[in-house]
Amino acid sequence: MFQQYADITNISHSNGSVAGGLILTIYGRHFGGRLSSKRAYIDDTPCVVTEVMPGKHITCHVAAKPEILGSDFEGNRGVNYEYWTNMTIDGIETILWLDNLDPGYNFQRLDAANLDFDDVNGTRGRHAGKFTFYFKPPHTGHYRITVEMYMRGGGAAKLYMDGVEKMSSSFRYGHSRTMDVILHNEVKYLFQLIYHSTEGSVYMNTKAKYYNTTFTNTMVKKADQEQQRIKITSTVLNEVQDLVFIRELKQNHVFEVQTVTIDSVSHDLFRFGLYGVFTEPLSISFTEKEIQDSLLALPIWGPHESVSVKRSYSPALSIPTFTYEITFITTRGKKQP
Missing domain, CATH: 2.60.120.380 (Jelly Rolls)
Known part of the structure; x- marks a missing residue:
C-alpha cells in the first residue's frame, strides 16, 4: 500500500487580488480523474476545483481572503x-x-x-x-x-x-x-x-x-429612419342646389313714415335733410304745402317718387311743440334723414 502525491510543475498566475475571483490553472501530474475528491488551497483560502484534466492540469476558482469580505451577499x-x-x-x-x-x-x-x-x-x-x-x-x-x-x-x-x-x-x-x-x-x-x-x-x-440575442447578435450600421411617400387624390364634385320659387300674393306697399318734433320756443327756424343735402331754412309758421315743396326741391328724387307732410301743433304741453309727420312715397327703402 502506498500514497502518491500530486506533482505541480507550473501555475497560470503568480499573483492575484485578495478579493478573489481569479480562475487559476495548476499544471502537473497525478491529479486523478474524480472532480469531487480534489481540493486546492491558496494558503488557507479554498480554491474551488471546477475542472480536472488527468495528467495535465486542474482549474479552480480562487475565493477571497476571509478578512476582506465586505458583506454576506454573493x-x-x-x-x-x-x-x-x-x-x-x-x-x-x-x-x-x-x-x-x-x-x-x-x-x-x-x-x-x-x-x-x-x-x-x-x-x-x-x-x-x-x-x-x-x-x-x-x-x-x-x-x-x-x-x-x-x-x-x-x-x-x-x-x-x-x-x-x-x-x-x-x-x-x-x-x-x-x-x-x-x-x-x-x-x-x-x-x-x-x-x-x-x-x-x-x-x-x-x-x-x-450580444447573443435576436437583436444584437450582429453589428450593423446606423438604422435608417422609415420614410413613406403618401399620395392623396380626390374627385371634385360640383355642388348642386334645388331652388323652388313660390309665387307670393301681391301686397300693397307700406311707405316709410318719419316723425319730427320741434319745440316752438327754442327753434323758430329749422331744416330737413336727406342723403347729405338740406332744404332752405324753414319756419314753424310754414304750411304743410310749403314744407312739402321744399323737400321735393331736393335733388334726390326719382321718377314716380314723392313726399307728403302732415303738421300738428300741441300747445297744451309745458313747451308747445310742432310735429311733422313725413311720408316717403317711394319703393326705394329706408331713407337716411
Whole structure:
C-alpha cells in the first residue's frame, strides 16, 4: 500500500487580488480523474476545483481572503472604490498592491460601476484609484465590456479581469475603450480598474452588453429612419342646389313714415335733410304745402317718387311743440334723414 502525491510543475498566475475571483490553472501530474475528491488551497483560502484534466492540469476558482469580505451577499454587492491622494507611483501596476495602510487612503462603496467626481476644491489632486467589483453574467455568450473614462489633467488606466490585464490606455477628455469576451453565467468574474490621474476630477463608467440575442447578435450600421411617400387624390364634385320659387300674393306697399318734433320756443327756424343735402331754412309758421315743396326741391328724387307732410301743433304741453309727420312715397327703402 502506498500514497502518491500530486506533482505541480507550473501555475497560470503568480499573483492575484485578495478579493478573489481569479480562475487559476495548476499544471502537473497525478491529479486523478474524480472532480469531487480534489481540493486546492491558496494558503488557507479554498480554491474551488471546477475542472480536472488527468495528467495535465486542474482549474479552480480562487475565493477571497476571509478578512476582506465586505458583506454576506454573493459577489460582494456594490463596487469598492479606493483612492490614495497625493500619490506618486512607479508603474501603474503597483496600484493593485496598495491598501489601507498606504498614506492618503480613502474608501467608498458605490451602487454601480459609475463615478462622476468634480474636484472643484482641489482636495484630491494627483491621486491613484482602484475600482473592485464582481460581475456574474445573466447569460452565457458574447459580451462587450466598455470603459468610459475622463481625467481632466490626463492619466493612465488598466482593467484586470480575474487578475489578468485586459485593457490598458491613456485617458483624457472622454475617451472610451472596449473589449469582446465570452462569459459564462455560472462563473463570477472579478474586475479591477486601476488608474492614476494628474488632477482630482475623474469620471468613470463601466458597462457590459450582451450580444447573443435576436437583436444584437450582429453589428450593423446606423438604422435608417422609415420614410413613406403618401399620395392623396380626390374627385371634385360640383355642388348642386334645388331652388323652388313660390309665387307670393301681391301686397300693397307700406311707405316709410318719419316723425319730427320741434319745440316752438327754442327753434323758430329749422331744416330737413336727406342723403347729405338740406332744404332752405324753414319756419314753424310754414304750411304743410310749403314744407312739402321744399323737400321735393331736393335733388334726390326719382321718377314716380314723392313726399307728403302732415303738421300738428300741441300747445297744451309745458313747451308747445310742432310735429311733422313725413311720408316717403317711394319703393326705394329706408331713407337716411
